[in-house]
Amino acid sequence: MPNQTTQVVIVGGGPSGLLLSQLLHRAGIDTIVLERQTRDYVLGRIRAGVLEHGFVDLMRRAGANARMDLEGVVHHGFHIAHQGRLDRIDLSGRTAGQTVMVYGQTEVTRDLYDARDAMGGQIIHEAMNVALHDIESDQPYVTYELQGETGRIDTKFIVGADGFHGVSRRSIPADVLREYEKVYPFGWLGVLSQTPPATAELIYARHERGFALCSMRNAQLSRYYIQVPLTDRVEDWSDVQFWEELKRRLPAEVADSLKTGPSIEKSIAPLRSFVAEPMRYGALFLAGDAAHIVPPTGAKGLNLAASDIYYLFEGLSDHFQRGDDGALDSYSERALARIWKAERFSWWMTNLLHRFPDMSPADVRLQQADLDYLFSSDAAQASLAENYVGLPY
Structure with missing residues (x-):
């Protein structure tokens, strides 16, 4: 297999890696994307579906927005269910018109x-045993195996967008890398069903039996979640049991009209908060889940990856087009400043809405007081809305 040379190697062919590759290509910067899985596998992943306005803008900048603009559903608010009632957060009204878009990952x-196919972008799927070399130098390179042969790509920069378990973060020396982690004592059991959504906007539900979320992908495809113990398995939950438990956690007005059906996909996701610092080591830059994980309560996972890509695109463009390294040199600091704010928001939303196993009666009352304050304060609702639609890049 002949050696290759490119300006930027992107390890990871998920949405963040593909988005960066597309943005850089449109700016005249060459990339090669390495992805461990097949294309069908990547497209089979079931993930989040709430996009901040900043992510939507990046998709438009990347020229990958036509179907999103046609099929995506703009949401101007969402509901929080508690004490048997629904209260609405007016995102547009609290943020001078900003919105989110529901469009599946x-x-x-x-x-x-x-978009990458249309531009002839190079994505190497089933790239196994990827290794990063000389990343502390100005001549890094990447090796990988494909169908029994070893390939090498010489490059100027490497972007690690290969997820929590990828090779990129592990390539930073242990005495340099700092990791912060908080693991939550429950998971989310999620069901995808070919049914109309419970309501026109998302519902986040706080209930004594545990958290629930009514989300959607489109007018005939819904995504629902309930909080479950970490010891539960998917096999423990039949569709009938799931729907019955979901209805218990929703206000009667929603539960009585909920349309149920067979699950298309069912899974349990653990919840954690995780941040790795720094996000740059030499020629290597981390992005997305390779550097940070948030609990899904605040819909920040994919959106945080997008802000990383925004900062990286800015820095790499400045380097190759103008010889200016200011944005690249400040990448880790700028990205982490926004990441920690999103981690705080997701942690706060998780604590506000979930039932923790060690909660005392006082904890329960304090949690309810937090919700009561939220819906009695314009400033509190504005703060929630500002964070939910996405803080500025």
């Missing part, structure tokens, strides 16, 4: 693949 990835 799978569809985002498909659109980015199509």
